[in-house]
Amino acid sequence: MEELIPLSKVPMGKSVIIEAINCRKSLMKRIYDMGMTEGSKITPVFSSPFGNPVAYDVKNTLIALRKKDSNHILVRCLDEGSI
């Protein structure tokens, strides 16, 4: 089992799996609604002109998250080639 890192540290274009979401409760609900649940795949796609927030690909949709929120989402890196 690889080490968990915060979602905010994942480089652009690298797909990872969400392992734990430790956000505030109010945001938690919205994050779940957006299809980000434990076990789902997420990929940072591009960032805004000022670097924050960052747009992520989740279940074929684009969702923007602020860095301070994506810090609280822990992810596990995928091995190259696997899905």
Place this chain on the structure above:
Amino acid sequence: MKEAYDFQIALAGNPNVGKSTIFNALTGLKQHTGNWTGKTVELCSGLFHIDELTFKLTDLPGTYSMSGFSAEEAVSRDYLCTQKIDCAIIVVDCNTLERGLSYVIEVLSQQKNAVLCLNMWDEAIKNGLDIDVDALSLSLGIPVIKTCASRKKGLEKLKNTVMSICENDDICIRKEALFRNLPLSDKERFSYTSQLLSNRSHKIVQNCIRHQNRKRQSKLDKVLTAKLTGIPIMLLLLCVLFWITVVGANIPSEWLSVAFGVIKEWLYQLLSFLHAPDFLTGILIDGVYTTLSWVVAVMLPPMAIFFPLFSLIEDSGYLPRIAFNLDCFFSRCGAHGKQSLTMAMGIGCNACGVTGCRIIESPQERLIAILTNNIMPCNGRFPILIAMIMMLFAGSAVNTGNSFAIAGGLVLILLGCVFITMGVSKLLSRTVAKGIPSGFALELPPYRKPQILKTIIRSLLDRTLFVLGRAVVVAAPAGVVIWLAANISVNDTSLLQYAADFLNPFGQFIGLDGVIVLAFILGFPANETVIPIIIMSYLSTGTLTDFTGYDELFRLLQTHGWTHVTVICMIIMTVLHFPCSTTCLTIKKETGSFKWTLVSMLIPTLLGITGCALVAGIARVL
């Protein structure tokens, strides 16, 4: 209104999946909105017919799930639980099927008879998506239909399926029992159900989707959100939008003024034909009619241009990108990136900006955006600002040739407004609006070509007439008050003059005078009337008059003691004072709270008075 119908149909789905397009395609434009008991969320309903049968279709609010506490979700849930629904039409966007399925399964847990609408099918084909409809139907236990609502494809089949579901009870085969009787806390419940739904959706999708392209940054996003080009393109677009609005609105505004003038003459003749007393003629024509026509002539054209254009940009999917580009500034002030959009709308009309705050999902940020919206000067206040800037330069023999300086001054004022908005937002987020939970997870929907004609008609009907209606409701009584104040005299002095004299010491203290303060107070129904009221008072005439030219106006103002300090204080006061009555009414409706309406009036007024008093004080010392 009670309508006769044979079957009741509910329309459910995530936001941005083309639900309202399906609704409109099924029911035409005949619909009426009504508030669902005690909540501010509107439920749209309309009728459609198949053969001899009448179906009542109710559009549920677009939400991502139904287990939450937000008003929209509660309404959807209550509606499905308490109403006897014969069939639910659930709409999903094929391209985001996996996420949409969570919602579908949730609806199915409350509602057995349903049909799934796979909308935007043509887009899915373009994206190389292949969905096994039969397998999906089998997994869910309900019929599944491919549609493309914007091109009216698949809608006949949808209608027929709805009819057969209503008439036969054996088409939909099961009702899912999902999260009943789970002894879990809220947090666990959310986590549990979300994961349950997510896992099941994932399994279903794995069985049904054969091929799916991976999503990369689209070409448009590479330009529109890029470091170098993102911000300049956005500013350019906003400038063009305002330019079209301001320039384009002048011509119809003039036409309307002329037309209203002609009608006014007719009304005079009609009333004199009826031998109406002078008092009645005055109050009806000079009071109510003149104020009403003033408000309509000034407000209607810019709104009728701005809102359709704004709706087009909205439908293209670009608006969330603006919020995305600017969010980092707003997040520092405890606000939401989408506030940039409501501020832009506020420059068109504050009442619309406040209504637009609905696009901000989290309550705290929405409240901040509503309370600060008025700091952006609207259409009604822009002419005052332009006149004041021109007057500042008027002393130094500057004419229209120096429009560059005027534009520059306007930009400076606007920047100041943005700055103040940010400051107040930050203050609010630390004080009164603190503690209300918030969240930011912004969806960036794919770019879509907007349906131009439909969007224009819709936004004219929904937004423009809606705001105009509210404006008219408050302008009429205000016209009566202004007329009465100007025309009832005690000891040869009108009430207006008494009020102005009474307010004069306070006015002088903040660098203005009694007449100006009174004009702002009487301009409550519409800021457009501030300058006319000032002219009316200075000239001691009993009716609102338009000034014939800036030069004449400046001479008039200078003879009444206006200096550069007065002009600067006037600019401050124009930007920072209580919102107009239409906006106040809208704030009351949107927040549902008298307290917040009052706060929204107090904040700018206090800031404005303080600012003016400071400027006047410094000027006195110097």
